[in-house]
Amino acid sequence: MSGGVEWALHCCVVLTSVREPVPAARLAELHDVSPTYLAKQLQALSRAGLVHSTQGKSGGYALTRSPELITVLEVVDAVDGPSAAFVCTEIRQRGPMATPAEACTTPCAISRAMATAEAARREALRTITIADLANDVESDYGAGALNGIGAWLRTTGA
Amino acid sequence: MSGGVEWALHCCVVLTSVREPVPAARLAELHDVSPTYLAKQLQALSRAGLVHSTQGKSGGYALTRSPELITVLEVVDAVDGPSAAFVCTEIRQRGPMATPAEACTTPCAISRAMATAEAARREALRTITIADLANDVESDYGAGALNGIGAWLRTTGA
DNA sequence: ATAGTTCCGGATAGGAAATGTCCGAGTATT
DNA sequence: AATACTCGGACATTTCCTATCCGGAACTAT
Ligand code: SF4
Ligand code: SF4
Secondary structure, three states: OOOHHHHHHHHHHHHOOOOOOEOHHHHHHHHOOOHHHHHHHHHHHHHOOOEEEEOOOOOEEEEOOOHHHOEHHHHHHHHHOOOOOOOOOOHHHOOOOOOOHHHOOOOOHHHHHHHHHHHHHHHHHHOOEHHHHHHHHHHHHOOOHHHHHHHHHHOOOO | OOOHHHHHHHHHHHHOOOOOOEOHHHHHHHHOOOHHHHHHHHHHHHHOOOEEEEOOOOOEEEEOOOHHHOEHHHHHHHHHOOOOOOOOOOHHHOOOOOOOHHHOOOOOHHHHHHHHHHHHHHHHHHOOEHHHHHHHHHHHHOOOHHHHHHHHHHOOOO
16 A cells, blocks of 8 residues: 555645645645645645545645545545456466356456455445544544644744 | 455365375476465464475475364464554644543443454354365365365376 | 745655566475 | 485565656636
8 A cells, every 4th residue: 555645644634724725835844844845745635526626725625525535545546546456367367277258258256255355444434524533532632632733824924 | 354264264274185295396296376476474373383484395285273273263373473453653642632641440332342343343253164165165166175176286296 | 917935746866665587505306 | 425306595576556747638716
């Protein structure tokens, strides 16, 4: 799994505490990560329609929907790409004992098993929303923790 | 996920149809894949204790346990490595608004969510055994399909 | 209108990991 | 004991991810 997913999730969570757009550079400074690379992840989120980007002087990124309507799965798919983790090479159609192509109409048992497992993982991610994560952060680090970060985001750069 | 997992699973399934050791070169010829690279995957399986290797003239690989006792998860872990797909960089401890290290005793909400999803995937893989896969192959391609492959494996190279 | 700020896209190095290949150690056969 | 065959780990090659940079478009505030 791509490591940039972690950055994107953090950005989505902190964006719940502010309604005005936040520039990518500010988000990068908050986490002390590569500004240019984080910008690329945010662009992916924008393409997926999860965040809305406003250009210009006081522009930046902001969530498009309510945090309760954004699932973790959507963020992962947007950044990591929707490609399945397991790709079947169809090696059953190769070699001296290859099964004829006419018998390969449906996915085989192995790929079915992998698809089932992957579906389970995706379903688990789908049931968790950004709002849930923000809630957990509040309970972990005390209420108002996110508001403090939101206030820092609004301040003009150091 | 490593693509070699597919090869390893195929080898485990076909090995259920034969009790004598099968050389790695024969398995590679059956699937028409790189013999040397497949050998690497089989070595990983051997290290994990899933297959037993016998050297010498009529040596090769054979399953150590009954197929019902080998789960797909074990094969995946052996080949792909037991490393978790999502690794937390602990970026919460970096940047101007870093949370103090004293508050980072437990994994945060994001890593908990990822761990839950990964556990769901692993649990799904744990419930499927090699015997289940072999059974499905028999129902898909007709009974005796695996026995035919087993017979071919026993014949001396073309 | 102008200037300043910001996002967007692609082109470009660097590096880690997966993929693919090789030869030596060891064992059963002969 | 000689031999032929096999596994085992060490060695290149390729691919993909990470990270960076720049030019251009669009928007806001002045
Ligand atoms: S047996 Fe399954 S995983 Fe293997 S080649 Fe066929 S469809 Fe793909
Ligand atoms: S919030 Fe979670 S994922 Fe992010 S740095 Fe902390 S522990 Fe890691």
